[in-house]
Amino acid sequence: MKVVILGAGRRGCALAEYLIGENADVVMIDNDMRKIEKVKDKIDCIAIFGNGNDMTVLTDAGVEDADFFVALTDRDEVNLISCAIVGSEFGxxxxxxxxKNIAYTSKGGLKNNLFGIGFIVNPEEEAASNICNAIERGLYSSIITFEGSDLALYNIEVDDLSALKGKTLMEIRRDADESFIIASILRNGKAMVPSGQTAIRANDMVSIVVGEGDANKIFRKLGFSRPRPKRIVFQGLNQISDYILSSLSPDTRKNIVLIDKDKTVCEEFSRKYNNNIVLNANLMNDDIIEEENLADYDLFVALEDSDELNTIIAHFAKKKGIRHSIALCKREDGSALKALDIDLVISATESTVVSLYKLFQTQSNISSVHTIFGGEIEVDEIMITENSAVRGKRLKDIDVRQKAIVAGVRKSDESSFIPNGSYLLEAGDTLLVLISSNRKKEIKNSFTA
Structure with a gap:
């Protein structure tokens, strides 16, 4: 597979590295020579200096025989025009x-296949969806759900009071009344796929796969429970705020206080969401928390256009008494903010890259892909076919120890469960597999060959 990527920023480089790891031929284009030189130094691909609407540059990049053209610059119009040119002139x-503009992709906006565009991905819409997910399901560091299944993956930090601390995975599975599995661990900045003898330590970040209906009950027993926030504050009213509000259930939405420093914007949101309290204020400069009794609210969500401002006000809100906070991060990957006292950093960049991963994975029998722990662990949904080498084998007979864990199975009738080692793999099964990124080729080949 050959892929031409326009835009050598954070999103473009992350996608290029992923595709190269999947044996794709990648060509990158950018009109910033510094980015091109950085790509040449760090990524094993062809890098071309130039503009994406320049026919000569596109020809030099070999667009005519590309399987995909992906436009990821910071300018919507450049991306749209470049895709239109590639679609019309190169077929x-x-x-x-x-x-990036939600107005293009929301209801009534641009559609896939318009102007030769096969697929549109919106970073802000992807990030907004993740914020909705956190509000509706609880403030865990991340939650991954799987289409057609009630299984979900939660990343949760273990503290000194957790019932898991000091126990091995074998002991945890033996003592558990309900079905769940710890599928990966982030320890001291390094991710691992654990074995049955791996003991859980305080400050480990663990990935737990569990049926969503059982999650709250299990997490309460383990000392992890974070109930869904009921009373919420948004600061920063814009297209992302509007998307989140329109996506939430009415019962959740009615308990959200909306804050913005622009009076006109407040009036607009007040008309549209007339059941909500809308305050024309600035959390940092006004005594709004005391005046409106916001200190005992459950969640503060920082949705301003500035990553730096979101970081500051999310941190400030917690210092003032609001229990939890979320900061939206539009331009960076958010990793630098995770050391601060902010419960959840939602990165538009990371959300977009994950969406692009899924798109390319649909070209195989690996139907979906996510990454966690900075890309060190890949989460795949792999379908077992009649020709799969592992069809008819029991999980315990497939040697993937400390390289991968099969954390869930979805049957063709869409029932799903967490398997044990005796489970016999059948054609039509879709496996939820967590894989160490440095072993992903080996593991994927063992399941799909």
């Missing part, structure tokens, strides 16, 4: 455009 059907 490439698989074009992907990154579009």
């Amino acid at each position: 490439i059907r698989n074009t992907v455009s990154c579009v």
